[in-house]
Amino acid sequence: MDGLTFDLAQTSLREVNQFLHQDPLRHGGQTVQILNPDGAHSIAVGIDAPIQVEIQGHAGYYAAGMNQLATVTIHGNAGPSVAENMMSGRVHVKGFASVSAGASAHGGLLVIDGDAGLRCGISLKGGDIVVGGSVGSFSAFMAQAGRIVVCGNAGDALGDSLYEAVIYIRGKIKSLGADAQIEPMTEADYASVEELLVKANFTYNPKEFQRVASAKQLYHWNADANQEY
Amino acid sequence: MCGIVGLLIKNPELRDSLGELVVPMLMGMGERGPDSAGLAVFTETLPDGYRKYSLYSGGKAVDWEAIAAAFHTELGSQPDVRFQGNHAVFSADQPPDQVKPWFRSRYPHLHLLSTGQTIDLYKDTGSPVQVAERYQLRSLKGSHAVGHTRMATESAVTPAHAHPFTAGEDFCLVHNGSLSNPYMIRRQLEPLGIQFETDNDTEAACRFLEWRMREGDDLEQAIQNGFAELDGFYTFLMGTADKLALVRDAFACKPAIVAETEDYVAISSEFRSLAHLPNVKQAHLYEPAPEEMYVWTV
Numbered sequence: 232m233d234g235l236t237f238d239l240a241q242t243s244l245r246e247v248n249q250f251l252h253q254d255p256l257r258h259g260g261q262t263v264q265i266l267n268p269d270g271a272h273s274i275a276v277g278i279d280a281p282i283q284v285e286i287q288g289h290a291g292y293y294a295a296g297m298n299q300l301a302t303v304t305i306h307g308n309a310g311p312s313v314a315e316n317m318m319s320g321r322v323h324v325k326g327f328a329s330v331s332a333g334a335s336a337h338g339g340l341l342v343i344d345g346d347a348g349l350r351c352g353i354s355l356k357g358g359d360i361v362v363g364g365s366v367g368s369f370s371a372f373m374a375q376a377g378r379i380v381v382c383g384n385a386g387d388a389l390g391d392s393l394y395e396a397v398i399y400i401r402g403k404i405k406s407l408g409a410d411a412q413i414e415p416m417t418e419a420d421y422a423s424v425e426e427l428l429v430k431a432n433f434t435y436n437p438k439e440f441q442r443v444a445s446a447k448q449l450y451h452w453n454a455d456a457n458q459e460y
Numbered sequence: 461m462c463g464i465v466g467l468l469i470k471n472p473e474l475r476d477s478l479g480e481l482v483v484p485m486l487m488g489m490g491e492r493g494p495d496s497a498g499l500a501v502f503t504e505t506l507p508d509g510y511r512k513y514s515l516y517s518g519g520k521a522v523d524w525e526a527i528a529a530a531f532h533t534e535l536g537s538q539p540d541v542r543f544q545g546n547h548a549v550f551s552a553d554q555p556p557d558q559v560k561p562w563f564r565s566r567y568p569h570l571h572l573l574s575t576g577q578t579i580d581l582y583k584d585t586g587s588p589v590q591v592a593e594r595y596q597l598r599s600l601k602g603s604h605a606v607g608h609t610r611m612a613t614e615s616a617v618t619p620a621h622a623h624p625f626t627a628g629e630d631f632c633l634v635h636n637g638s639l640s641n642p643y644m645i646r647r648q649l650e651p652l653g654i655q656f657e658t659d660n661d662t663e664a665a666c667r668f669l670e671w672r673m674r675e676g677d678d679l680e681q682a683i684q685n686g687f688a689e690l691d692g693f694y695t696f697l698m699g700t701a702d703k704l705a706l707v708r709d710a711f712a713c714k715p716a717i718v719a720e721t722e723d724y725v726a727i728s729s730e731f732r733s734l735a736h737l738p739n740v741k742q743a744h745l746y747e748p749a750p751e752e753m754y755v756w757t758v
Contacts, residue, residue, distance in 0.1 A: 270732030289731050289745075308745060310730065311715060329747060330712060348747055349712050367712070368750065 240267040244274065251275055251301075255282045270310065275303050281320075295322045298339060311348075314341045317358055330367070333360045336377065342431040349386065352379045355396050361431035371398050371443075372408065380427045382435055393445035399424045401439045412446040462623075462636040463489025463609040464716070466697045466727035468704045468756050469602075474723055479600035481737065485726065486588040486597070486607045488733025492636075493609025496622035497591040498583025500632040500699055502758075503602040506577045509553045511629075514573040514581040515563070517546040518619060524548045527567065535562060544595050549580050556629065571620060576630030578602075578701045583622040603758045606699040608634035615660045625663050627670035630701040635662040636714040636729055637693035645689065665690050669698070679705055683753050697727060705755045712750040719743035725756045 235258055237247045247265060255263065255278070262283040268274055270291040275284050278301040286294065289307035299318040308326035317336040324332075327345035334350070336358030343351075343360070349367035352360050355374035365383030372388070374396030384402035391408020398411075399420065407413070424437035465485040469475050478501065486497060506512060524543040531550065532538045539552035552559070556575050563570055574581035580602075582595045588609050592598065608623035615621050624632035639645075642661035645668050650656070654667055668689060672682035679700060686696075686707070693713040698705040706727055708716055719726045719734050721743045728734050731745070748754050 269735035270730055272732075289735075291730060291732055308731070326745075327747070329715065329717075349750065369711075 235261045236264040236266065238266040239269065239271055239274075244271050248273070248276060251278050251280075251282070251284065255280050268305075268307070272310070275301070278303070278320075289326070298322055308345070309343075313343075314339070314358075317341065327364065332362075333358055336360070340427075340430055346383065352377070352396070355379065359427055359430075361427050361433065363431070363433060365402065368405070369408070371396060371411075374398075378423060378427060380424060380431070380440070382433060390443050390445070392449060393443075395445070397423075398443040399427075399440040400443060401435060401441075404443070407443065410446050410449045411443055414442045414444050416440065416442050461492050461611045461613075462634075463492035463729045463733070464634045464636050464695060464697045464727070465489055465607040465609075465729070465733060466605065466699070466704050466706070466725075468604040468725045468758060469723070470721075470725065471723040475603055476601045478602045478605055479598040481724070482600075482605045482607060483588075483592045483598045484736045485728055485733045486592060486609060488736070489607075489609040489729055490588045492729055493611045494587050495612050495617045496583065496585045496610040496619070497588035497608065498581070498610075498622045498624050498634075499592075499597050499600070499605055499607040500574065500579055500581045500624045500626070501600045501602045501605045502578045502630070502699060502701060503580060503600075504578070505701065506551060509555075510551060511554065511556055511559065511575060511577060512580060513550045513552075513556075513559060513563070513575055514579070515548045515550065516571045516573050516584070516619060517548075517569065518571065520546070520569055522546065522548075522570070530566065531562075534566075535559065547582060547595055574626040574632065575628075576701065579626070579630045579632060579699070581624060581626060581632065583608075583624065584619050585617055585622065603702075604699060604704055606632055606634055606697055606704065614638050615658065618658075620658050621660050623662060624699070625660070625666035627667045628674060631666075631670050631673070631698070633662065633666040633669065633696055633698045635665060636695045636716075637709065639665060639690060639692035639694065641689075641691040661692070665694070665696065679703060680753060680755060683707055687751060695729070702758045703755055705753065706748055707753055708748055708750050710751045712747075716748050717745065718748060718754070719745050 268288040272291040276296040279299040281300040284303045286305045291310040295303040302321045304323045309324045309328040311329045312331045314322040315334040317339040319338040323342045328343045328347045330348040331350045332347045333341040335354045337356045341360045344363045346364035351366040351370040353372045355377040357376040361380040368386035371390045375394040381400040387406045388408035390411030421437045467482045528541045539550040623634040639661040642664035645664040669682045695714040
């Protein structure tokens with residue numbers, strides 16, 4: 232077997248992840264192939280090197296979590312919390328992603344070709360997420376910084392309790408969360424959407440997107456609001 | 461955390477392989493639930509008037525043939541008995557309202573796991589590997605199955621607290637999650653004469669839904685009433701004589717994934733316990749949406 236191809240049906244996940252953590256560049260930057268992921272948890276977590284990793288199948292929880300610098304492609308679906316806490320680099324899910332995709336990501340780009348489940352981009356801290364399909368309810372909940380582009384629709388409570396993160400959405404919003412509001416698109420917004428669509432390889436027209444951001448009414452305690460927002 | 465699995469065979473030729481297919485699914489969820497495991501299997505339906513009774517004797521050795529002889533003498537019909545250690549399935553042309561009190565008074569240490577014309581039920585403490593081995597679950601045949609691996613969070617680890625839970629006839633339920641109002645449900649049901657066997661939250665959901673169906677709801681209406689009454693986190697998988705039904709709470713707190721092919725519908729908490737299934741790479745895979753009802757008929 233090629234030294235840079237790992238078959239998870241033969242090799243333990245720990246061995247694969249240790250390889251990815253310990254100077255993977257010494258192999259001259261060749262792409263690392265991971266076969267038969269079969270829904271295993273924590274595949275390719277914690278990489279800190281500009282390498283390419285191709286996961287050939289469906290990944291379980293936390294795939295490519297805490298990623299730095301690496302480009303990880305999942306040729307299948309991803310389980311909960313794909314690319315959670317990503318710092319930089321790129322994670323691409325060719326299928327659909329389960330709940331909490333890109334949770335708390337500080338940087339980097341997460342691309343999901345299919346749908347994302349509930350809580351996509353929850354507590355986003357500066358990363359970018361592009362979803363080719365739709366996102367589930369409570370997406371971008373308490374997202375602090377970063378951008379989320381949704382080419383499809385959103386479920387309930389989109390952008391609930393948003394801070395400075397911005398959502399661009401092409402389809403329908405079932406409902407907005409507390410303190411989230413639709414705002415006019417500026418030239419800078421169109422440029423952002425264009426940039427992210429190009430990076431994610433989608434051909435939609437940025438003019439089809441609308442902007443959702445925080446109304447900032449929750450930034451300061453309002454005793455008169457009676458807990459109603 | 462717990463694991464749930466379900467399998468409904470569409471291609472009748474595969475019914476003899478139900479156990480072979482579903483046991484690796486159950487074992488694949490061992491990390492999610494190492495405390496206890498259980499499996500309900502829906503087999504060919506017995507003729508009218510006949511019932512099956514799955515029985516469990518716990519740690520006590522039992523002479524099942526002697527019990528069958530007493531059954532014959534005292535209830536007047538010869539039961540067909542299949543047994544495996546501390547577990548047996550009695551089949552007989554005797555209605556539950558005679559058989560259940562008879563077992564209860566004559567053999568109070570026996571636990572009646574299930575009653576019906578199609579359901580057989582196995583559950584015990586131990587890992588799914590141990591439980592599957594103990595009861596030779598791989599050899600089971602049938603049209604559909606509902607399984608569970610338990611990591612206890614809210615009540616004790618005993619065989620009676622293991623899932624699936626049953627109520628009435630040919631109905632079982634497994635649960636991943638935790639309910640916040642099981643005692644409210646219980647206080648609603650107990651005055652109606654509905655008796656509980658454990659303090660487990662899942663038992664409340666199981667008895668609530670079975671009560672709704674006895675009151676005239678079909679499975680779908682009962683589930684709809686469940687959405688209104690049952691509060692908490694849940695992915696529920698239910699089995700009836702001819703159906704599997706799956707629901708998730710409004711927040712989809714607990715995972716579930718479905719794989720459908722021409723031959724089967726397979727349900728699990730995670731894909732990793734479906735990965736061994738034949739042709740799963742070609743299957744239609746999806747995550748059930750929150751507060752939607754998914755019902756498959758045999």
